[in-house]
Amino acid sequence: MRLYEERLVANKTRQKTGEVAVGKRVESERANVEVPLEKERVVIERTGVNEAGRAVTPGEANFTEGEVARMEVYEEVPDIHKEAYVREEVNVRKETQRDVATANEEIRREELDVRTDGRPVVEKRPDNI
Secondary structure, eight states: OOOOOOOOOOOOOOOOOOOOOOOOOOOOOOOOOOOOOOOOOOOOOOOOOTTTTTTOOTTTTOSSSSSOOOOOOOOOOOOOOOOOOOOOOOOOOOOOOOOOOOOOOOBOOOOOOOOOOSSSOOOOOOOOO
């Protein structure tokens, strides 16, 4: 005769609970930058002289054509351009968290039931198992 008992057997299975997708998107916004600029301008001033109306001596006045005064004029112009920079770095990794699951179930076991009728001698020996 065999006696049986139930035992709790705990196994585990791995199942997918979801997934995480990490990507990136581009957001745009308007930005303003102000650059102070300088521009040169030529100012021509005509003034009277203290000696206005004074006669000059012969040969002092040279009437020549083509006499030119040159002056270079500069202005600053904005040089605005965009540059890309690394802002930050993102690393994606998984970590494993350990936990313990506890189950509470009723289990059964068969016990030997010895009934006697009269007064037979019955010797009970300990289990060898």
